[in-house]
Amino acid sequence: IFCERRGRLEKSDVTFASDDHLLQIIQRIVSRVGRRVDATSPMVDARLADGSRVNAIIPPLALDGSLVSIRRFPDRPLKADDLISKKSVAAEMIEFLAGAVKARLNVLISGGTGSGKTTLLNMLSGYIPDHERIATIEDAAELRLQQSHVVRMETRPPNVEGQGAVTCRDLARNALRMRPDRLVVGESRGPEALDMLQAMNTGHDGSMTTLHANDTRDAISRLEMMVGMAGFDLPIWVIRKQIASAVHLVVQAARLTGGTRKVMKISEITGMEGDNITMHDLFVFKQTGLNAEGIASGVFMSTGIRPHCLEHLESMGIRLSPGLFDRRSLMTC
Structure with a gap:
């Protein structure tokens, strides 16, 4: 054991x-x-x-x-202060992500197995206003949203005869008929990604999901592949246009050497340039080496790029700290 x-x-x-x-x-x-x-x-x-x-x-x-x-999961879901104290993320990054959730930006969280994607999704969901109706879809229920109006759904495997399976895609389609303000999919693995994108593009702003990828740009490529699995013969530029208009932020989580977990990158999708999706990094973690215990060490940094979504945040009444996006080191760990 x-x-x-x-x-x-x-x-x-x-x-x-x-x-x-x-x-x-x-x-x-x-x-x-x-x-x-x-x-x-x-x-x-x-x-x-x-x-x-x-x-x-x-x-x-x-x-x-x-x-x-x-x-196993802790009795109490980890909050932002817990992640900051564990040096998994910088306070400035949390401030921006909290504002993005409150302003109803669509967020995609990517990372490998055990990198903390669900923990991060749980934490960010805490910034959703309590009066909103949230529909959650999962293969095995892990999310622990604290709001009072949460509609939780879980997939079902086939029975002995191979019948009766209910997939993520079935639940995503059904959830859109339940008048949710936001849709939260625990993990996108296949064709349900198309339904998720359609939800994000049809009035369900502020939706969130996770997927497996090694980088924020790889996450977009994986999303393209999963949409292609839906069975529709869509040209790649159509899929990319859907993604560019639906997803606003991609957050990358990783488990580094020594078992420490970090938010490696927060990237913003800025649109299309030709047939390609354009994006830039707002915050990054740069690993500089290993400490005496063999645990990865490095520094959280702001890249100095002002996000395109800042005007939208201000229009939604979200006021971020002055100089939040100035190029500088945020936390050494």
């Missing part, structure tokens, strides 16, 4: 008695949440009663014996 503590995997002294013992534990876990795992369905992904996510895979797909992964 391995546990992640402070961003690093550590081997535990606790062990299972045998492979059969582990398989019995897996069967007990998944049966309590109405799922099954056996030779005909050797993989399962589910949410436990306490909100934890569990993934299990058994032989013959798991070559060396059954495998189970459990992702």
Whole structure:
């Protein structure tokens, strides 16, 4: 058994008695949440009663014996102050992102597995006004929005006969009929990205989602690919025009050497130049090396570029600190 503590995997002294013992534990876990795992369905992904996510895979797909992964979440969702104190993000970056959420800009959060995308999405959702109706769509419910009017939906896998599956795309289409002010998709993985873009372009400003990508520019390329998976033979310039008009900000999260998590970049999409999407970086984290404990160190910086959306923020009554976007170092860590 391995546990992640402070961003690093550590081997535990606790062990299972045998492979059969582990398989019995897996069967007990998944049966309590109405799922099954056996030779005909050797993989399962589910949410436990306490909100934890569990993934299990058994032989013959798991070559060396059954495998189970459990992702637990803190009792209290991390707030902006927590992320700043952990030096995961600079206060100036939070100020800008909070203003963007309040001003109903559409935000895309990208990063690798375990980089803190959902934590960041949870934190940013805290700046959504309490009177707004929010629809959330997830594969396994992880979001913990604190507003009073939240409509939560979760996908459903097929049954034993392979019937009855409800996909993210099905829920996205349904959510648009529920008069949400904002749509929050826990993670965009496929054709539901097209429905998300259409929602952002048809009055559901302030919507947010996450996806897997290594950079803010890679995130746009992945989004293009996922829209192409929707089955419509759209020219690439049409897809890019949809993205450029729908998405305002891309936030990149990463887990660096030593397990520390950082907001690596905040980029703004500025429009189209020919058939290409144009964007620029507003804030970045530059890694400068490793400290004595082998943990990545560096500096958060403002690039000195004034965002195009600043006028929109001001029109929505959002006043940011003077000099927020001046080129300078924000925090060394």
